[in-house]
Amino acid sequence: MLFNSLDFAIFLPIVFVLYWFVTNKNLKLQNLLIVVASYVFYGWWDWRFLSLILFSTIVDYTVGRKLRTTEDQSKRKILLWTSILVNLGFLGFFKYYNFFLDNFIAAFSFFGKEITVNSLNIILPVGISFYTFQTLSYTIDVYKRKLEPTKDFIAFSAFVSFFPQLVAGPIERATHLLPQFYKKRTFDYAKAVDGMRQILWGLFKKVVIADNCAEFANQIFNNSADMNGSTLVLGAIFFTFQIYGDFSGYSDIAIGTSRLFGFDLMQNFNFPYFSRDIAEFWRRWHISLSTWFRDYLYIPLGGSRGGTWMKVRNTFIIFIVSGFWHGANWTFIVWGALNAIYFLPLLLTNNNRNNLETVAQGRYLPGIKEFSLMVLTFGLTVFAWIFFRAENIGHAMAYISEIFSSSLFEIPNFAQKGDALTVLKLICLFILIEWIGREGQYAIEKIGLKWNRIMRHLMYYSIILLIIWFGGNEQQFIYFQF
Incomplete structure (x- = not known):
C-alpha cells in the first residue's frame, strides 16, 4: 500500500x-x-x-x-x-x-x-x-x-x-x-498536528519533487546514449533530487504517521544536501542505516581505534556493505566504494567530525567558504549517484564519459524541456524552504508557527494545491526495491 x-x-x-x-x-x-x-x-x-x-x-x-x-x-x-x-x-x-x-x-x-x-x-x-x-x-x-x-x-x-x-x-x-x-x-493533539505537518511535507517531497524529477531522470538515463553532456548533468541532478525527495519523503510520512498514534521514530534525514563534507553528508543521510552499520559492524570491527590499515579496511567494508545492502548490482558496490574514497581523506586527517553543527546556524546565509564546501560536496554526491542510478557499470562509464566531453558545453536537448524548466523552478523553491527550515526536524516544522492563523493555513493550503496540481503521476517509492 x-x-x-x-x-x-x-x-x-x-x-x-x-x-x-x-x-x-x-x-x-x-x-x-x-x-x-x-x-x-x-x-x-x-x-x-x-x-x-x-x-x-x-x-x-x-x-x-x-x-x-x-x-x-x-x-x-x-x-x-x-x-x-x-x-x-x-x-x-x-x-x-x-x-x-x-x-x-x-x-x-x-x-x-x-x-x-x-x-x-x-x-x-x-x-x-x-x-x-x-x-x-x-x-x-x-x-x-x-x-x-x-x-x-x-x-x-x-x-x-x-x-x-x-x-x-x-x-x-x-x-x-x-x-x-x-x-x-x-492522544496528544499537539503531537498529532505536528505529525500531520510532517506528513504534508513528506507528500510534497514525494509527489511534487520526487515524482516529477523521476519523469525526466528516467527519460535521460534510459536514453543517455542519445543525449549530450549538459543534458546528462541535468539527468543526474534530477535523480539526485528524486531519490532525496522520494526516500526522505517516505521517512517524513512514516514519522508523521507514527506521531498520530503516539509513537516517536528517529529522524532519518537531516538536510543532507547542505553538508560541507562527505562525513557530514553521511551523518545526515539515511541516519538509521548509517548508525546501524556503525554500531553493529564498524565498531565491532575495531572502528577507528587501530592503525591506518585498520581504518582504511573498516571504512571500505562499511561503505561497500552499505552499497551492497541497496541492491544486487555492481553499480551499488562501486557507489559504496566511491563514497569510501571520498570519506577516507577526512578520516585519515582527523577531519571527519569537523562539521557537527547545522550550517550557518543562526544566520540567514552561509559564508563563502561554507557555500563553496556545500557546492563541492553536492557535486561529489551527484557524481556518485550516477553509479547508483545506472543500469550497469558500462552504462555508468558511458554516461560519465559523455559528461566529460565537449558536448558538456552544448545546450541541453531532450523532450519536454519546458516542463523540465518548471520542475527546476520547483526544485529551487524546495531548496529555499529546506534552507529556511534546516534547523528543525523537518523543513516546515517551525515555519509559520508565529504567523497569524490565516497566513499559516494559507501556507498549508498552498502546499496541498501544489500536491494536487503536480500530483497525477503516482510512482512507487524507490526504496521499495531495496
Missing part, C-alpha cells in the same frame, strides 16, 4: 478511529490492532510474504527468550547465530541469489569453463532489508545484555511489523521503539 495512494487515504483514518476510540482503554488491544493493521498494510501488496515477517518474528522472539535464561556463552552464541543466519538467509536468498549465481557463472566463463545453471524468478519481498535489520538489532542487543527480552509477543510483533516504517524505515532500534509498545498511550 503506497502512502500517496487512495487506499492509504482510506486505510489511515479507519485505523486511527479504531485505535483511539475503540481500543484506547486496553494497551494489548491497541498493540494487537497495530499488528493486524500492519499485516493488512503489507499484505495489500502480496499477502504470501506475510509468512516471512511472521516467521522472523517468531524466531527472534524465541531466541530472545532463550537468551534470557541461558548463561552458557557457547549456547548464547549459537542462539545469536541462529537469528543472524535465519534473517540474513532470507535476505540473501531473495535479494542476492541470482546475483551470486550470475557472477559465479561469469567467473567460470572467464576461465573458459561453460556451465549452465538456471536462475530463479524470485520476487523481492518489499521492505525485507528494513525489517530484517530491525529484528536483528533486537537479538544482538539482547545478546549483549543491552536490552531485556520481551515477554509480550503481541508487543514484539507490533515492533517488527509497525506499518508506518515497515517497508522503508526508518530502521528503528529495539531499545528505542519496543519500550514504547509497553506504555499506555494517550
Whole structure:
C-alpha cells in the first residue's frame, strides 16, 4: 500500500478511529490492532510474504527468550547465530541469489569453463532489508545484555511489523521503539498536528519533487546514449533530487504517521544536501542505516581505534556493505566504494567530525567558504549517484564519459524541456524552504508557527494545491526495491 495512494487515504483514518476510540482503554488491544493493521498494510501488496515477517518474528522472539535464561556463552552464541543466519538467509536468498549465481557463472566463463545453471524468478519481498535489520538489532542487543527480552509477543510483533516504517524505515532500534509498545498511550493533539505537518511535507517531497524529477531522470538515463553532456548533468541532478525527495519523503510520512498514534521514530534525514563534507553528508543521510552499520559492524570491527590499515579496511567494508545492502548490482558496490574514497581523506586527517553543527546556524546565509564546501560536496554526491542510478557499470562509464566531453558545453536537448524548466523552478523553491527550515526536524516544522492563523493555513493550503496540481503521476517509492 503506497502512502500517496487512495487506499492509504482510506486505510489511515479507519485505523486511527479504531485505535483511539475503540481500543484506547486496553494497551494489548491497541498493540494487537497495530499488528493486524500492519499485516493488512503489507499484505495489500502480496499477502504470501506475510509468512516471512511472521516467521522472523517468531524466531527472534524465541531466541530472545532463550537468551534470557541461558548463561552458557557457547549456547548464547549459537542462539545469536541462529537469528543472524535465519534473517540474513532470507535476505540473501531473495535479494542476492541470482546475483551470486550470475557472477559465479561469469567467473567460470572467464576461465573458459561453460556451465549452465538456471536462475530463479524470485520476487523481492518489499521492505525485507528494513525489517530484517530491525529484528536483528533486537537479538544482538539482547545478546549483549543491552536490552531485556520481551515477554509480550503481541508487543514484539507490533515492533517488527509497525506499518508506518515497515517497508522503508526508518530502521528503528529495539531499545528505542519496543519500550514504547509497553506504555499506555494517550492522544496528544499537539503531537498529532505536528505529525500531520510532517506528513504534508513528506507528500510534497514525494509527489511534487520526487515524482516529477523521476519523469525526466528516467527519460535521460534510459536514453543517455542519445543525449549530450549538459543534458546528462541535468539527468543526474534530477535523480539526485528524486531519490532525496522520494526516500526522505517516505521517512517524513512514516514519522508523521507514527506521531498520530503516539509513537516517536528517529529522524532519518537531516538536510543532507547542505553538508560541507562527505562525513557530514553521511551523518545526515539515511541516519538509521548509517548508525546501524556503525554500531553493529564498524565498531565491532575495531572502528577507528587501530592503525591506518585498520581504518582504511573498516571504512571500505562499511561503505561497500552499505552499497551492497541497496541492491544486487555492481553499480551499488562501486557507489559504496566511491563514497569510501571520498570519506577516507577526512578520516585519515582527523577531519571527519569537523562539521557537527547545522550550517550557518543562526544566520540567514552561509559564508563563502561554507557555500563553496556545500557546492563541492553536492557535486561529489551527484557524481556518485550516477553509479547508483545506472543500469550497469558500462552504462555508468558511458554516461560519465559523455559528461566529460565537449558536448558538456552544448545546450541541453531532450523532450519536454519546458516542463523540465518548471520542475527546476520547483526544485529551487524546495531548496529555499529546506534552507529556511534546516534547523528543525523537518523543513516546515517551525515555519509559520508565529504567523497569524490565516497566513499559516494559507501556507498549508498552498502546499496541498501544489500536491494536487503536480500530483497525477503516482510512482512507487524507490526504496521499495531495496
